[in-house]
Amino acid sequence: MSEEANEPIEVLRLPVELEYQYTAGESASRFLRAIKRGKLLGQRCPVDGRVYFPTRGCCPQHGVPMADDGSVELPDVGTLVTYSIVRIPSENIPLDLPYVTIQVLLDGADTVMMHVLGECALEDVHMGMRLKAKWKPEEEWESSVGNILYFVPQDEPDAPYDSYKEHI
Amino acid sequence: MSSPREHSLTTSHKLEYGYKRSLGPVLSRFFTGIRDRKILGARRADGTVIVPPKEYDPDTSAALDELTPVGPGGVVKSWAWVSEPRRQQPLDRAFAYALIQLDGADTSFLHVVDAKEESAMNTGMRVVAAWSDQATGAITDLSFVPESKNSREDAN
Ligand SMILES: [Zn+2]
Numbered sequence: 001m002s003e004e005a006n007e008p009i010e011v012l013r014l015p016v017e018l019e020y021q022y023t024a025g026e027s028a029s030r031f032l033r034a035i036k037r038g039k040l041l042g043q044r045c046p047v048d049g050r051v052y053f054p055t056r057g058c059c060p061q062h063g064v065p066m067a068d069d070g071s072v073e074l075p076d077v078g079t080l081v082t083y084s085i086v087r088i089p090s091e092n093i094p095l096d097l098p099y100v101t102i103q104v105l106l107d108g109a110d111t112v113m114m115h116v117l118g119e120c121a122l123e124d125v126h127m128g129m130r131l132k133a134k135w136k137p138e139e140e141w142e143s144s145v146g147n148i149l150y151f152v153p154q155d156e157p158d159a160p161y162d163s164y165k166e167h168i
Numbered sequence: 169m170s171s172p173r174e175h176s177l178t179t180s181h182k183l184e185y186g187y188k189r190s191l192g193p194v195l196s197r198f199f200t201g202i203r204d205r206k207i208l209g210a211r212r213a214d215g216t217v218i219v220p221p222k223e224y225d226p227d228t229s230a231a232l233d234e235l236t237p238v239g240p241g242g243v244v245k246s247w248a249w250v251s252e253p254r255r256q257q258p259l260d261r262a263f264a265y266a267l268i269q270l271d272g273a274d275t276s277f278l279h280v281v282d283a284k285e286e287s288a289m290n291t292g293m294r295v296v297a298a299w300s301d302q303a304t305g306a307i308t309d310l311s312f313v314p315e316s317k318n319s320r321e322d323a324n
Pocket of ligand 1: 045046049059060061062063
């Protein structure tokens with residue numbers, strides 16, 4: 001018997017597991033099919049023209065359907081709206097610590113997306129930074145936001161605060 | 169609709185919380201006992217024995233630290249038949265959940281009786297501990313089977 005086999009048992013692993021079959025629905029499926037081709041698809045509300053990213057079936061503010069022809073292709077550049085530096089490890093998150101989670105407002109979108117920042121020293125992270133997506137190699141693209149590895153800072157002036165303040 | 173629509177995408181999605189529980193001094197001894205093929209109960213001041221053990225007496229709140237072996241046989245006080253076990257239940261075949269009062273214990277212990285057939289179960293029947301091949305120190309190392317004449321003689 002190994003020594004370990006004689007150690008007292010002090011901790012019990014009790015994982016809670018919930019397994020779902022997730023069906024994306026028409027609208028999110030359109031988004032996921034587009035991102036497989038490297039396209040970022042948003043959708044325009046027919047009432048006030050705001051662009052939601054990713055696509056969704058109806059406008060959460062006006063409760064009206066957003067039609068297929070309201071789809072808007074967005075660029076993979078945007079503005080860092082807010083961020084958080086993560087220094088505590090978590091199971092199932094394979095990123096090296098510390099890393100920076102960010103909210104990005106893509107140019108032309110009226111909602112933010114959550115992602116991570118790369119190729120940036122911690123002391124340089126700040127609100128208003130201009131960012132561009134760093135993509136996986138095209139042959140690895142799937143129907144997943146994970147096709148974007150992270151966002152990287154762009155060498156251009158910060159976006160003015162007023163351009164993103166309503167999204168903080 | 170004139171244009172054919174594409175189907176919705178679908179995928180499996182697993183949400184998992186990887187909890188770890190610190191057992192504390194009493195349950196640590198209980199699960200270490202399970203690994204070592206012993207079932208331990210806690211003896212209260214009045215001499216009665218609680219299985220599984222608790223850190224504190226549920227009536228007097230006195231700390232409990234005297235653990236004593238119970239079983240491996242016991243009596244089924246109540247039971248429910250699980251005819252179609254779910255994936256995460258302890259056995260992949262039909263079984264009974266039962267309240268089992270182990271020999272030497274004064275309370276019943278909720279556990280599994282691998283009885284094969286519902287007709288093999290009845291309240292008041294005797295069962296005996298059956299240990300899995302793996303000694304991991306988890307409650308799933310243990311199950312119970314109906315006590316046969318032979319197993320009774322083996323025990324004696
Ligand atoms: Zn709207």
